[in-house]
Each structure stands twice: as C-alpha cells, then as structure tokens.
Amino acid sequence: MRPSTARIAAGLRETAPGIAAVVLLFLIWEGICRGFAIRPFLLPAPSLVFAQTLAAWPVVLKHTWATLGTVLLGFAASVAISLPLAMLIVSSRALAAALYPLLVITQSIPKVALAPILIVALGANELPRVIVTFLVAFFPLVVGTVAGLMATPPELIELGRACRAGRLQELLRIRLPFAIPFVFGGLKVAAALAVVGAVVAEFVGAEAGLGYLIQTSMAFFKTPLAFGAVIVLAVMGILLFQAVALTERLLFPWSSGAAPPGAGL
Amino acid sequence: MIRIDRIRKLFPTREGEVEALRDVSLHVAAGEFVAIVGASGCGKSTLLRMIAGLIPPSSGQVLLDGSPVTAPRAETAMVFQAATLLPWADVLRNVTFPLRLMKQAGAGTEARARALLATAGLTGFERRLPRELSGGMQQRVAICRALLQEPRVLLMDEPFGALDALTREEMSLELLRIWQGREMAVVFVTHSIPEAVLLADRVVVMSPRPGRVAEVIEIDLPRPRSFEQEALPAFQAAAQRIRALIYGGRLPRAA
Numbered sequence: 296m297r298p299s300t301a302r303i304a305a306g307l308r309e310t311a312p313g314i315a316a317v318v319l320l321f322l323i324w325e326g327i328c329r330g331f332a333i334r335p336f337l338l339p340a341p342s343l344v345f346a347q348t349l350a351a352w353p354v355v356l357k358h359t360w361a362t363l364g365t366v367l368l369g370f371a372a373s374v375a376i377s378l379p380l381a382m383l384i385v386s387s388r389a390l391a392a393a394l395y396p397l398l399v400i401t402q403s404i405p406k407v408a409l410a411p412i413l414i415v416a417l418g419a420n421e422l423p424r425v426i427v428t429f430l431v432a433f434f435p436l437v438v439g440t441v442a443g444l445m446a447t448p449p450e451l452i453e454l455g456r457a458c459r460a461g462r463l464q465e466l467l468r469i470r471l472p473f474a475i476p477f478v479f480g481g482l483k484v485a486a487a488l489a490v491v492g493a494v495v496a497e498f499v500g501a502e503a504g505l506g507y508l509i510q511t512s513m514a515f516f517k518t519p520l521a522f523g524a525v526i527v528l529a530v531m532g533i534l535l536f537q538a539v540a541l542t543e544r545l546l547f548p549w550s551s552g553a554a555p556p557g558a559g560l
Numbered sequence: 561m562i563r564i565d566r567i568r569k570l571f572p573t574r575e576g577e578v579e580a581l582r583d584v585s586l587h588v589a590a591g592e593f594v595a596i597v598g599a600s601g602c603g604k605s606t607l608l609r610m611i612a613g614l615i616p617p618s619s620g621q622v623l624l625d626g627s628p629v630t631a632p633r634a635e636t637a638m639v640f641q642a643a644t645l646l647p648w649a650d651v652l653r654n655v656t657f658p659l660r661l662m663k664q665a666g667a668g669t670e671a672r673a674r675a676l677l678a679t680a681g682l683t684g685f686e687r688r689l690p691r692e693l694s695g696g697m698q699q700r701v702a703i704c705r706a707l708l709q710e711p712r713v714l715l716m717d718e719p720f721g722a723l724d725a726l727t728r729e730e731m732s733l734e735l736l737r738i739w740q741g742r743e744m745a746v747v748f749v750t751h752s753i754p755e756a757v758l759l760a761d762r763v764v765v766m767s768p769r770p771g772r773v774a775e776v777i778e779i780d781l782p783r784p785r786s787f788e789q790e791a792l793p794a795f796q797a798a799a800q801r802i803r804a805l806i807y808g809g810r811l812p813r814a815a
C-alpha cells in the first residue's frame with residue numbers, strides 16, 4: 296500500500312498550511328478575547344464558543360440537519376434546472392437572447408427582498424426556502440456550463456460533423472463532455488452559494504435551521520451559540536465544496552487537473 | 561471515384577469576399593493515392609473540407625461515385641492536421657468514437673480497433689488518456705480512428721505536420737503499408753515535397769491567391785516505395801519539378 300500512504304502524505308502536505316492558518320486564527324482570536332477581557336456577548340472566545348455549542352449539541356444538530364436539507368434540495372434544483380437551461384441557451388440564438396435578460400434579472404433582485412414575498416405567496420414551508428437557495432446558487436452554474444459548451448474547440452465540432460453527428464448528438468456527445476470541467480467549476484461555486492441561500496431564507500422565515508438558530512440565539516444574547524452555528528455553516532460549505540471536488544475526481548478523472556482557465560468563473 | 565468539377569470557393573470576410581479556390585478540377589480514381597502540395601493559404605484544407613462534405617463549394621461540385629457530395633458521407637474519413645482527440649475518452653474509445661456516433665459499432669469493433677492500434681505500435685496504450693500520449697502517438701490514434709471506419713476515401717490534412725522527421729518517415733511507410741492492403745483512395749495534403757513524391761501516385765501542385773491547380777505530376781516509381789528511392793533520378797526530377805512550380809521559377813537559393 297505504498298502509493299496510497301504516499302498519497303495521504305501528499306494530501307497532508309497540501310492541507311497542512313490551511314489547517315495551520317485556521318488554528319492560528321483561532322489562537323489570535325482567543326488571545327484577543329482574553330487579553331482585552333472582551334465580554335462574551337460581544338465577542339466570545341473560541342473556547343467558550345466550542346464549550347457552549349457542545350453543551351447544546353442535540354439542538355445544534357437538529358438545526359444543522361434542517362439547513363442541510365434545504366441546502367441539498369436547493370443545490371439539486373440548481374443542477375436539475377441549470378444544465379438543461381444552459382443546453383437550451385447554447386442550442387439556439389433566439390432562446391439565448393430570450394433567456395439571458397431573464398437570468399440577469401433574477402440575479403439583480405436581492406434574494407433577501409424576495410424571500411418574504413415568496414413565503415407569503417407559498418406559505419411557511421420548505422418550498423420558498425428551497426426556491427431562494429436555488430435562486431442564489433444556480434446562476435454561476437448556468438454561466439459556467441454555457442461557457443464550457445461554447446468553448447468546445449471548432450476542430451472537435453468539425454470531427455463530429457465529419458462523423459455525421461446531428462445537433463443533439465453534437466451537444467450530448469461532444470459539447471457536454473467537453474464542458475465537464477467548466478460544469479464542475481460552476482458546481483463548486485453553487486455548492487458554497489447554496490449554504491448562503493439557505494441561511495438567507497431561514498433568516499426571513501423558518502422554525503428550524505442554523506439561520507434560525509443564529510437569530511434566536513442573538514435575540515437572547517447567546518452569542519457563543521450563534522458563533523457556533525456560523526462555524527458549523529462554514530464547515531458545511533467546505534464539506535460540500537470538497538464533496539463536489541471528490542465527485543469530479545472519481546467520476547471524471549480526466550477533468551480535474553486539466554481544468555481550463557476560467558472554469559471556476 | 562472522386563470527381564471535382566470546376567469548383568470555386570468564396571469566403572465572406574470583413575474586407576469583402578476572399579476567393580480561396582478558382583476553377584479547380586480533379587479526378588481521383590478508386591484506390592489511388594493523390595498528394596496535394598502548395599504554399600500556405602492556397603486552399604488545400606478548403607479543398608479537402610469540400611471533398612469531405614463539411615463545406616459547400618460556391619460553384620461547381622464534388623461528385624463521389626457520380627452523386628454530388630452535399631454532406632459528410634460514411635465512406636469518407638478525415639484525419640485533421642491536429643490529432644483532435646476527445647480529451648475525456650481513452651485511446652480505445654477515441655478510435656471507436658466515429659463508429660459509435662454513427663451507430664455502426666458492432667461486436668467486432670473493439671477487436672478490430674485493438675488490432676489497428678497494434679499495427680500503429682500502440683499496444684498497451686488502449687486505456688490511456690490522450691494527454692498521457694506524445695504528439696506522435698496522438699496522431700497515430702487519430703489515423704487509427706479514421707482507418708477503423710474502413711473508408712473508401714481517406715482525406716488527410718497534413719497528418720504528419722506536427723511530427724518530428726524520424727516519426728514522420730516511419731509513419732509514412734506505415735501508412736503506405738496499410739493503404740496497400742485496402743481498396744482506399746487517399747487524398748493527402750502535405751508541405752513536404754519528398755513526402756508527397758514518396759507516397760503518391762500523382763502529386764497535385766497548387767498555386768495561391770486564388771488557389772488553382774498549377775499542375776498534376778505523375779510519379780513513376782515502383783511500389784512498394786522506400787526512402788532509398790529518394791536517390792533515383794525519377795524521384796529527383798519529380799521533386800525538382802514540384803519545387804519549380806511552387807516557387808514559380810524563382811528558386812530560393814542560400815546566399
């Protein structure tokens with residue numbers, strides 16, 4: 296098993312600086328809180344954050360599951376809608392001209408403003424939260440996928456034509472595989488944004504979720520718990536991002552490492 | 561088999577129309593090996609694309625077995641100047657890609673692909689990705705991909721252009737060996753005069769701006785060809801004639 300231990304060692308070497316930086320940040324934070332004797336409800340020390348979060352662990356876990364559900368549903372909706380949408384945009388000039396302004400409009404509307412309207416319209420259930428999450432997350436995925444589909448080298452397109460490929464075959468057998476690295480660039484951004492979207496939606500209307508936990512904690516000056524929720528959110532974002540990267544490496548080994556410039560937008 | 565009948569090709573550009581080809585006529589017999597040489601920009605690739613049915617002529621027509629070529633045909637295969645392999649597919653899947661795309665892949669396809677790769681010296685590389693191969697190996701994969709379609713017309717656009725001299729000579733002979741075992745017309749675009757003479761039954765010399773056929777030269781060398789023939793007077797004479805046509809009498813001389 297030498298190669299795999301070598302891989303783990305290489306992986307450690309790669310992640311070590313990142314971990315060290317985070318640890319250092321927490322140490323400085325702890326030092327400042329103790330050194331200046333800052334009151335915990337203004338800025339709690341990390342040790343206090345960890346202690347209080349751990350003490351409320353079952354509650355935190357419950358809210359984490361709620362948020363994760365919204366994030367995953369919103370992310371899945373982004374994927375399910377963005378990929379066909381991108382293919383439609385690429386397949387016809389008229390459709391592209393019709394759809395692009397709509398897309399830009401959805402991006403110009405502040406989602407925080409949209410969330411309460413959606414909740415009134417659709418009721419205080421999961422659906423408006425998933426829609427907000429989707430609206431926050433899907434745009435980079437569409438843009439990235441379109442960029443990838445359009446970036447297919449003309450030689451490959453000509454090869455397809457020489458093999459008598461129709462428009463649909465060209466799209467599915469040549470353009471789409473070529474766009475995979477771009478798609479994953481978009482997916483990584485979308486994964487991170489989905490967490491943001493879910494929390495935005497929870498701020499506006501929810502009875503559960505980390506966004507809700509942050510709000511209620513702050514209302515009762517339980518600042519350490521709010522910080523704990525923020526840290527859980529950060530970890531969730533990192534894990535989702537890594538899950539996307541891992542999926543790419545497992546399913547499309549030719550894609551990772553050969554990502555074209557600008558693939559991550 | 562291929563009849564090119566007074567073809568003209570205009571490309572629209574921002575500075576008006578560019579005449580890429582003017583009044584080009586040519587006949588290629590079944591199983592014949594024809595090389596096309598000419599200065600850069602004289603329309604060689606354009607001509608090849610029109611035979612392939614990838615672009616239409618502005619006037620005139622290309623006939624294949626008597627019927628006009630209006631779209632790519634199954635009996636025609638093309639090798640491009642760059643290998644143009646699919647970066648996501650391994651060597652074997654790249655080679656079988658056209659047949660799979662045209663839904664002509666059968667039970668024996670993979671075995672035939674492996675056999676072809678073996679003749680190209682690529683045994684053991686079937687599962688490699690294109691980026692793990694050298695430029696010469698990639699080009700050999702592209703040639704195998706075209707040959708697997710068992711085309712009756714093989715169009716090659718400077719297929720060895722990106723290769724070093726040694727690989728180039730080796731692959732020229734390999735191509736001849738494969739061609740000899742099949743009933744396959746080859747139209748081979750090249751920048752190398754010796755390569756054209758070594759390979760072809762006839763060499764079409766084109767002149768630029770607009771692209772026209774300057775002359776068609778018969779190569780009277782016995783087959784199988786080999787590089788020893790380069791010393792023969794017939795070889796030298798043909799090469800000299802082509803050179804003179806390309807440089808229009810003003811043969812470049814080293815000072």
Ligand SMILES: Nc1ncnc2c1ncn2[C@@H]1O[C@H](COP(=O)(O)OP(=O)(O)OP(=O)(O)O)[C@@H](O)[C@H]1O
Binds near residue numbers: 571572598599601602
């Ligand atoms: N799609 C196009 N649009 C406009 N002009 C074109 C197009 N394709 C080719 N041309 C023009 O037609 C002429 C012939 O081009 P072509 O690519 O056939 O030359 P070539 O003989 O293959 O040159 P090379 O040896 O450099 O490959 C050139 O002047 C080129 O600028």
Ligand SMILES: [Mg+2]
Binds near residue numbers: 604605606717
């Ligand atoms: Mg060319």
